[in-house]
Amino acid sequence: MERERKEFMVDQRELIHILHEVQNHYGYIPPQAISQISRKLRISESEIFGVLTFYKAFTLHPRGEHLITICMGTACHVRGAPMILDEFKRKLGVEPGETTGDNQFTLETVNCVGACALGPIAIGDGEYHGQMKTRDVDKIIEDLKPKKGKSAKNE
């Protein structure tokens, strides 16, 4: 009994690591993965579902091609982050956590990235854009769009 309990604990301990791996690999947690993890770790699917929906790191839906993250930390907030977020929402037509219909952009917010000197900050595919103004929003979206579309426009 004690041995079983120990094994169970070690298995459950791996759950968040595994979910991170799956999320990294697929960009989301596919339903098949949940049943596979459940069999492997001998944890019920509902328990796994409970854990993965509790944490913000995991999503059940694929993210878009590009990820735009807006820092909503306090320093960014007092420097006008809500206006930047509003503008992204308006331009992309989605709420935070959602992906545009063409699957190009996912808009997300983060509590703080700890680069407060640069606030307000928007992060486009890992690149930091500091001291954002509402008028900079367009450029960030345009720059992330596929290069093909851009050159076609130029021609």
Place this chain on the structure above:
Amino acid sequence: MNEFNATHLDKIRDEISDSRKKQKTCITICGGTGCHAYGCLKVAEAFKEEIRKQKLQDSVEVRTTGCHGFCERGPIVVIQPEGIFYQRIKLSDINEVISETIINKKVINRLLYVDPRTNKEIILEKDVPFYKKQKRIVFSNNGFIDPTDIRDYIALGGYRALTKILFDMTSEEVIEEIKASGLRGRGGAGFLTGKKWEICRESNSHLKYVICNADEGDPGAYMDRSLLEGNPHSVIEGMIIGAYAIGASEGFIYVRMEYPLAVKNVTIALEQARKFGLLGKSILGSEFQFDIHIFKGAGAFVSGEETSLMASIEGRRAFPRQRPPFPAQEGLWGKPTNINNVETWANVPYIINNGAEWYSGIGTKGSKGTKIFSLVGKINNTGLVEVPMGMTLKEIIYAIGGGVKNHKKFKAVQTGGPSGGCIPADMLDLPIDFETLTKAGSMMGSGGMIVMDEDTCMVDVARYFLDFTQQESCGKCVPCRIGTRQLVEILTRITKGEGQEEDIDRLEDLARTIKAGSLCGLGQTAPNPVLTTLRYFKDEYEAHIRDKNCPALVCKELIIYHIEPQKCVGCLLCLKNCPVEAISGERKKVHVIDQDLCIKCGACFDVCPPKVQAVSKYTGKKRDRILQKPSEKRVQK
């Protein structure tokens, strides 16, 4: 048997120090998060490239170091051993730095920091006012160490404290030393660290754990991140010492997933520590064995609470649980567990090396040592500052922080993150320690210090924090889950100008209920931002509710943007930048905003040239008067 022992470590330290002395000049580049965002890695690469080109490798070293703290001025480059401080370095400056400063030994004046008060250029890092008033203990080595190279840490005396305790001190003596130092937990609650260790040590179990809480979730606080990224070995050394004192054999560092660089640097540091015989079996040839694992969080603010954090490591939802039993009695997997915050652990080696007496000589009666604050918001010198406990807010904000940005009027400083509160201008002489902040209705928290000026709306700030805690509430306790939601709804209503006279009483009543009826720190402190803003800024609430007036001109629903006809020069800038085409006008003719179309994005306000400043914001009666004017409608084309 471990092949490395304490004698080896000393030998390695001497060898590194000797080889370092031959290196005459070292160009250190700040590799902290802020500087990363500014592009410091490109700067570092370019320096290396240029040094190679000019064949200077033998006499000049280029090192990307931990965070220097003065994020406002990044990317920061310091030339050692002189300590010449260059700020806001661009790629185009690099050739000049090498040819002038490195080769010709001349200082380049335009790259120096200029003290805005005296207009004097400052050459050395230690003379910059931002650093001068600080007392850097925990941060003392950040600027010299390449965090990915354990030899840098060892060369500066790293792991000497560990050698000392392993061979010269019993675990009881270590605990006594930490107790005598008066060190208190830097994560927020301020519990005596030595006492905590003692309770854990006395718990009867053959298996014990230590945990480093690096789930730094408070928005606007990033000192733990800088420590882990910049000097991970000081934290690891502290943890090994703690584990020895408590009798733990396994440790965890729980890092927030939003900090990828910290995860990377800690992982490297742990590998190197194992290689040098500092972790694993028979550490440095002693009988003590201990190892540390890194655990990446998954994005839940509540996991910063100790019982939630343990649940998260166990692979479960991060729900807090009732205490007692305290983690020191029954923690991770039911075993005695000692949890300390990053900064607390990082203090430990310094206390062991310099003694409890030295440490307790710094700070105030009840709060010893230094505290790192992240000074952010509407402040001139954004950055991480380490000061002795007991320094006044005024000294921190003005002498170190350089005062409020753009010569605006100071309104409040928010400490303690979502659990803390806002402290008004008339309390700036408050000496900072655990007790004084709590008495003021706020708290130390992890050390976030967000400066707010006259353009910050306090009702909006309260709504911001409650929105935060409401989203992060795990949902276990009803008063927290539903209460915070109600608070947000009432506050949102007030910021929209739909507040009711009774709302203030309702807020206070709800706040008290949430405080009393929540299990963990998140719920118990969640109402603090509301309570402190009500205590010190009630007039702003009343203005929103009674006069539909946002005095700070922040709340969108209560303000309008208006172009002053007598100031507008008709430059078309705002018209072109308006995303919804709400502005009409022609070149050299006065522009007008159509209030029905305006979405209040503020683009016109931003782009109107500083010399013109024709776009104004209005609230209250002035707003109503302007709205009644027929000219605010679209001019027919």
